[in-house]
Amino acid sequence: MGRYLVRRLLQLVPVFLGTTFLIYWLVWSVPGDPFAGKCGERTCPPSYVAAMTAKFQLDENVFVQYATYMKNLLQGDFGTTYSGRSINDIIATAYPNTLKLAVVALAIEAVIGLTAGVLTGLRRNGFLDNLVLVSTLFMIALPVFVVAFVLQWTLGLQLKIVSATVSSEMPFSELIMPGFVLGSASMAYIARVARTSIAENRRADYVRTAIAKGLPMRRVVGVHLLRNSLIPVVTLLGTDLGALMGGAIVTESIFTINGIGREVYRSIVTKESATVVSIVVVLVLVYLLMNLLVDLLYAALDPRIRYE
Amino acid sequence: MSDPSAASIVSTPRPEQPTEIGAPTNAGLPENARKEKPRGLLGDAWRDLRRKPLFWISLAIILLFVVMAAFPWLFTSGDAKNGSLTHSLEKPSSHAWFGYDIQGRDVYARVIYGARASIVVALLSVFGTMLLGGLVGIISGYRGGWADAVLSRVADVFFGLPFVLGAIVILTTFNGSGSNNSTIKIMGLVIASLVILSWPVVMRLMRSSVLATKEADYIVAAKAMGAGTGRIVFKHLLPNCLAPLLVYSTIMVGSFIGAEATLSFLGVGLRSPVVSWGIMISEGQNYIRVAPGLVFFPAAFLVTAVLSFVMLGEAVREALDPKLR
């Protein structure tokens, strides 16, 4: 176990380098001159373009640029955006907000998805089962903006139950609605996968044994069934945290949350490699650590899985 | 693993067709069935499926959508591409059942014609994702060790790519403005980008299933009896690991229809006059307060289509899974 952990942590290094370079290279190859659209319907003064090009080493090839970036990164300096903002600052202010939103979304998704999954898995093909299926599928089919719009206008403006947008202090109570909107797209997956897993394991020998032993149903479901059915669910939830953080662009903008989404999108279209990579690097670390955590959880959840 | 065999990961009903014909005859002969265990499994599944109304209903709806995608003119005489502003945002009427969009185009006709791009892109992307993700997942879960480490980390790298970034780069490189790609080629590129950016989740899912299953008694038993890797993987591991994957993939059909719309909206995906449900939904976005039907009707079709895929997948999975029988 210990050796496994060390090995996995060591593996992070090449993945980290691979991902950062791949992203750096991808952003670098996004077509378009970052300064072509800066001055409206006129071309920008060449002196302006030249000054910016020199400042951000844009005339160097991608390897030199990446090497310079990594050198600074190792000294803890993420660099600056084309508009002169420190990327360290952006990360320090935007990441906590995005993480907060993603965690709320993940919690909502896990609670609703798992509850629905367990209930429908135990009693398949009933009314509740079909209701959950149709409603969660609708959440997937409707784009985020529609779900957000409907909730914002009904709960926020008409009924005034919750604040329609999130204030800059981001109190937890204001995050429930955006968290639900963000998590809604994954709820169907969690509910369905949990349902299937529960339904499968319901017939397993150990469950039958537990019931035969005369254990109360609560204990059978809560301890034996749930624990053994969680593997695919945990996998999904683990991979989802990163996806929620990276995919909150629309949710963040609709609810005025100052997160990483807008910076990622903005810097992709303006070809700011350093900004994209810096923000995504942290995301990648989240993915990697979550995956490691999930793999370790496998062993905890299922004694059959062992790492040597 | 070769391609044709891996194909069974997703489209379970089709590849089995030859055996399906033989299966019912075998079903009555228990000795035969016992001798050829895998064929018996599929035979049982088919017998099981035939009795399920859910299977037939979902299959009928899917067939309807397939016909809609192939021959949209059978369902509508309206013009999905050309409109006239004089009809802009008109309410549903006997001429246009779902009303007109902002450009004065018949929404009903557009929803019908939109089936093709939506269904083709979504299905092929799901197929590709399952193929790639499933394959890598099995290898990495079953082999373990260094193969697992390398493949998992490669998946991590792809996992780290933001969807918008990856899609913009791939699609603008091959499908930039001014390039004169045919609709089919653009569809291919859209499908390829969706696959490349989504396979890691499927891979993780498959790997987790394989990890959980490979220590099971029947696998150990099969190994002890000297079964080859291929046999163990295809006859034992795969059928038992398919469930979560199949469930995931049927729902993924819905997400991919939406993802395709995002790409079109960014100006890198399908282009007008090609219609898709996703494009229709995002076009209706600004007018949701005046004409909610512009979003509602394509979304309703989308939900129906996804629902029938989910139901079909569910029926097939239950039929295939001996534990549930």
Next chain:
Amino acid sequence: MRVSKRASSAIAVGMAAALVASGCSNSESKDGDGAATQDGAIVINNVQPENPLVPANTTETGGGKIIDNLWTGLVEYPNDGGAPRNALAESIDTTDSKVFTIKIKKGTKFHDGTEVKAKNFVDAWNWAAYSPNGAANGSFFSDIAGYSDVATEDPDGDGPQKAPAPKAEKLSGLKVIDDQTFEVTLGAPTAVFPTKLGYSAFMPLPDAFFSQKPEEFGKKPIGNGPVKFVSWEDNVAIKLTRFDDYTLRDKVKIKDVTYKLYQNEDAAYVDLLSGQLDFIEPIPTSALAGDKYKTDLGDRALSTVIPATAFIAFPIYDKRFANPKLRKAVSLSINRQEISDKIFFGTRKPADSWANPLTPGAPQGNCTACKFDPAQAKQLLQEAGGFQGEMVFYYNADSSHKDWMEAVAQQVKTNLQIEARAEGVPTFAVLRQNINARKMTGPYRAAWQQDYPDIENWVNPLYIKGGSSNDGLYSNPQVDALAKEASSAPSLEASHAKFAEALKLVDADVPTIPIYFYGLQVGHSEKIKKLELTNVGELDLSSVEL
């Protein structure tokens, strides 16, 4: 010129123009409560400025709105559209339109307490014009004598060679006479020069600017306007407060102004409705559709027009578009009224003249190619020999141009019976790059907002050979000759008449096609009792009463 991200049209801010909109009002007046106003605070929507707030470096509306309030220039453009008038300038004198003596008012202060002197202008202009400083608005100083000595160009564009170092560090045409007076010598007589001085590139900079990095200054800008900078939390809010030592005309009555930085206009609109926001500009499309905003806001919604026009431009260098008859056929096949009514719900007006009608000297309704006449269009197409292949109309997909461009393409397709469609290019930058490289293969959207209120600005940059925004490479020697005559005409009237003549020739050639004149819808909260809009639809802070 500033780029508005949301409209991605070129929007220059700060130029005066007459508001001639019929049935539109640009002010709201009830009686404000003096005490409430005195300590009052309002919240206005804005977007995150793209760059640090340095006037000569600001080319987009997010930063522009803030700069306009933090600084006061030599001249200002009245809300009612009158002629530019002196603000910080005491007098701007010239005898030959070549040498200008500018006297500034005594005793005005920067927000750091230092006095605004003549040298603050001269230093600021020299800094912006000196090309190694890379100011985005540097070319606004090209009128001034000695510009070519301080600004050098990279001889091979993007190539490996670097631009040579400029010969001089300072513009030879700028001379400080005393603390309140400086002299500007232009390279050639330019009568409109004083009019340009209200643009943000010409703002003075305090001495503190020159002792630090521009980026650092731009994060805590020090201006000389009616409000001063308090704080800037990226992507959240920029806070300003009243500058109590301000002595010029446009003193603000309220105390605090917060610009809340949104990425989504719909979110701002929701905030306005729930009382978290006091002023929104513009109202988002989702609320304009079906006139919903009128029901939502009642008399708190205002409509105005701004001196900007949306065009579709032709790549005349592509020989398929070289025939004026074909271009006119395309123009005549577009039903502008219908697009205005159905796509924009009447919030934009169909274009019927070459120069925006809000511009002084612009002839009204002089675009005969702007009529809707499908019969003549078809005949012209036939005379031009038809059109081979598919006509693709390009727009940038990063802002809301899809609906109207698709409508245009559809009308061309229906009325001319040729293959036509609209295609989105991912970003404005990519579109501009293709346009700059002369690589367009079809008509594309363009927009123009005057830099200064004169018809000259609607001719020279757009239709003269070598004009800064003549991207389609249109060239008609007669137009060039007339425009040259007009530019050096002895009087404004004579100049305007000549430009009008030039536009008549342009009308026959149809190098671009005007589609609609921009309109602007804004809304405010119940808290604001009185307000006025500037000529470009921004909130005039000095007019606000609570």
